[in-house]
Structure formats: structure tokens, C-alpha cells
Amino acid sequence: MSDPSTESSAAAPSETAVEASDEILLLGARFRDEDALTALYDRYGGLVFTLALRIVGDHDLAEEVTQDVFLRCWHGLAQYDSLRGTLPSWLFGITRNRAIGLLRGRQDQAPLREHAPLSDEGTHEPSTPDGNDDSPVRAAVGQALAELSGPQREAIELAYYGGLTQTEVADQLGEPPGAVKTRIRDGLRRLRRVLAPMLGDNVAERDAAS
């Protein structure tokens, strides 16, 4: 412990905040606990920024999206329900919607989207943990993506990172809609099966039952 008069530095979250659960930090951020917001950013800022950058393809815009996502936590405008999924997946949802919404609201960014790389070929290896040890998840997702065919992954990435419908994906690729639809369906089915251990769900049993 330390002198309370020196606590709550704005530069770094307190030890308590660093060790707090996601849910507690989010509650704290909603009630304007600066330490909680800083700890949340330290934990997930990199993931949010990475996703935003992947979608908008521009560093400044991605930073704007990242700021917006964490401001929403601060303002309490977003409601997180742990029963519906993990905090990072919730943040990803907000990030994706804000990033794609930003692109749609800026017609001048259309060329940027078209030129942004939509494939991360060869970049799915797990990164070095930086205090947020998500390397097992990264390794599993990287392995799952590697099991997709190139066309399957391209279609899914265009839909997810590009915000396109499967018809728009077909138009962009010059492929029949039916083929794109099959790629997305088969690709996601494979991802779901491969990632089942990460989802806490017995996919094989559920599929067999249905």
C-alpha cells in the first residue's frame, strides 16, 4: 500500500484495477473510475485498435474508432451482458460496427477500403503476449483460419472486415452468389468445429442431435 495522497495516478492504473475482472473494470469505467478505464485500455486497447485498423486501413481513423469504443465504456452508453459473451468479443462487435459505420459515413474512404489488404496471409501466427496473455486463443484461431481454403477465408473476411453482404462479396469477386454463399457457410462451419474447444460448447454432440 502507499500513501493515499499519491494514489490514482492518471498515467497507470492502480494495482487493484490491473488485477480486477473484466466485469468489475467495465462497471468502474461506466462510473468514471479512471483507473478502471485505463486498465481496460491496457488490456484490450491493442485488440480493438488492431481490428479497427484492419477495417478502416488508416491509422488515424483506427485510433478514432478505438477512442470512440472506450468512450462508450466511459459514458455508460453500452450495455455489456456477460451472459451473451466475453468482454473482448463485445468490444469487437462495437469496434466493427463503429469502424464500418465510419467508412460508410465517409464516401471518400471507399478507395481506401478497396485498396486495403483483405488477406492476412502468413500473419496468423500468435504474437508475443504483452501482458494480456491471449496467445492460446490466437494460436487456436490462427490454426482454424489456416484450415480454411483460400476462397472460404477471402469470402468470410470480405463480409466480416469489409461489412459486405454475401451478394456484395459475389459482385466484388465476380463469382456466382451461390458459390460465395457456400464458401461462407462451409467456412464458418469448419471454424465452428475447429474452435469448439474454445467455445465451451460440444458442437459435435449438438450437430448430431440436430
Add this chain to the structure above:
Amino acid sequence: VNEPTARLQDDELLVVSPHDDLEAYVLGALGADERASFKAHLEMCDECGAKADTYGRTIGLLPYGLRRQPVPDGARVLARARAEVNGPPTVPAAPVVPASETPTIEWSPGGPPPASDRPWAVGDLPPDGPANDRHEAVTLSGAPGPPPGQVWEPAPPSRVQPIPSAPLPPATSQPPQRPRIRLASIAWAAALAFVLSVGLIVTAWGATGPHASPSVEIGSRLPGGRILSLAGTGAPTARGRLFVVGEGRQAELVTDSLRPLAPGRVYQLWFFESGQPIRTGGTFLVNQQGDAVAPVTIPAPLDRARAIAVTEEAAPSSPQPTGAHLLDWTP
């Protein structure tokens, strides 16, 4: 509802099962017409409903496949938020409308959360602007909001199981049922309970004297948390409160009106258990008013403690309590 149909799309005749759109629906890759059609199917199809949550969680993992980029400076990104640190708290308010206008929302397990008509879709982006994430219940300006005269209802319970790593005990929720359930009474009761709980916390923060950090304050009031009052047995004007979160994973000691310390002296927290050595929870200093808000360690389950005390000791700490008990708690 589960019969295959033929669909003409861009001069291509597709023979499709009604289940086939599930993956694209969850991915947010259906057009408006297809989305509406599949949504109607989903409300009636247990098979798709059972798989949709898993697909949603699968898609939620996709960003982990990206190479992580250098994190922007948090001080700059969070500057706007920090600038508001001195403003009044923004508490999510429950919607208030006359009872006669209270909408009754019907939902099914596959039914919609408030801000989206697709419960699991991650790409819910209507043509006129960004939509909300499937968890969100309130929109930012510019995002689609509720129609005039209608308000958001709290989201219905989900089929998604609590995540194993989530330390908070699950909130009371009702298992999904079919057929549809009218949620209005449940939703309003939940909203009222939320407002009351927030009101209590905000009132506590507004009280004079030091208080625990908001996250700890809230966490201590959730299941698994405790707030213990330490009486000023050896310092009659002083008092202490120990806020414990998550069965002792986090804790803060808040004291007020303890005597300011001389140089080289500290206050120290102690835990007493029957048949066990006395253990310390840490040391702390106080300000000119004798107040402190300090993270402490809970060295053993609180239900085993027979007493908790604060004494004054020589800095940096003492292996055993030597001073008089200034603050005390007993079960």
C-alpha cells in the same frame, strides 16, 4: 418452415434449405430481404437457434487471427475520457413512459435484443448508418434509435452460457422458453431494481468522507462481495470499512479520522484466525485528515477470520501487531 425452397438470385436458381442462411445471418452478410426472411425462420427453428450462439462466439474470435498492431498511446486515446473525470457520473437511466404507453415486447429465444433485429448478427449495419453491437442496448447519436414513443427494453436472457472465466456469479435470469414470453413485467422489475441499486451506490459516493474506488464499491455489493465496518475501539472518532470483492480477490480499506502519523510510523492491517498465525493485510498511511483509501490483501477466507484490526506500527511494517487495536472488526 423447414422445407427446402427454390430461389432465383442474379439469374442463378438456388435450391436452398431454410437453415442454410444461418451462418451468413450471424456473420451479418445477408441483405435486408434475406435477413427478414431468415429472422422469421429463426424464430420458429430450434435447430438454428441452438447453433446461432455458438456461431456468434466463433465469429467473435476472428480478430484474434489478426497480427496485433502496436498499441496507440493510451494517454492520448483516453484523453477525452480523462478530461471528463471531474464531471458528474452518467448513470444509465431507465426509460420512463406512462403505463398506458409501455410497449410490450414479445420475444422468443431467437428474438431480438433491443437495438438490433438480429440477436447474433455481428454485422448489423442498416444502409443508413451503423448499427449496434448485439449486446448494446443504448445507441449513440447517429445510430438508429427507438421509434418515437417507444423505448428500449432490457435485453432478454440469452442462451449463451456464462463464460467460465467470468468471475461474477450469473445474474438471475430465466431460461429461454417457447413459445413466446411476454417480458414487460420482468423487464420493468429489472429496470427498477437496477435504478435502485445504482441510486444506493451513487448516494454512498455522494456521502462525505473517503470512499472506495467505484469499481471496488460496486464489486463489494455484488454476490461474493462484502463490506465490513471496523469500529474505532482505540480511536473513538475514527472508523474503517473494508470493501471486499469476489471472495477476497480484491479489497480496499477505507478509513477516516485516524490520527496523522509521525515520520517512520505506519498503520497496519491484521487478520486473526483461530489456531493460525496472525497475518497482515498490508500497511498504509493517512492524509492530513486521517483518511486513507488503500488496496489491501485478504490473506484468508473472511469466514475463517475471528477478528480484523488496525494498529500503528514502526515503518516499514511489523511482523506482529505491537500497538493497540485502533480499529476492530469481529464477526
